Amino acid sequence: RKEVEQDPGPFNVPEGATVAFNCTYSNSASQSFFWYRQDCRKEPKLLMSVYSSGNEDGRFTAQLNRASQYISLLIRDSKLSDSATYLCVVNRAGTYKYIFGTGTRLKVLA
């Protein structure tokens, strides 16, 4: 079993739709959680860190469920420019390593 798992998608949604991605992690010692966005043939860029209490940044909301060991990303009012691959990343406590999921591909359709 992979340490971080994501549904690869693609998720095809119309503009204006709300879409949610989940990511599960297997190591309960995981401490820090992040969502990155990666455009085709580009480097991953940090979208947001995921805090224990959940956090929101504009149209994006991230949640952490430690009991069930998953994090989620909700995108409201999808834009064409949101089309990308969304990477879930986990950092294990006491280590310097970041574990990446393989990503969920989102396509927002006009």
Next chain:
Amino acid sequence: SQTIHQWPATLVQPVGSPLSLECTVEGTSNPNLYWYRQAAGRGLQLLFYSVGIGQISSEVPQNLSASRPQDRQFILSSKKLLLSDSGFYLCAWSARQMTSGSVYNEQFFGPGTRLTVL
């Protein structure tokens, strides 16, 4: 503000040739540095990371090596490239992590080097 540079942006090399990719970080001190590889359509594979000058941790045994000659410089090398070394090589940095407490040390990536081995 911090910036991370990688070069070259693209590289086409014959099988058996050597490789040297360089990464430098500006605007921070004592960063943790990382090399990742992303094969076409695949996830990120951690190759090496370093928490200080001269300190290298290898994640995947293969024909690649890394060095950190200066605090903000990280180099990825190979003596003889294989076809399977083709991919998108990404350098990243994060602030030095505390081993306890709630610390969110985000990781930031350079623009990457796209390597094709023929």
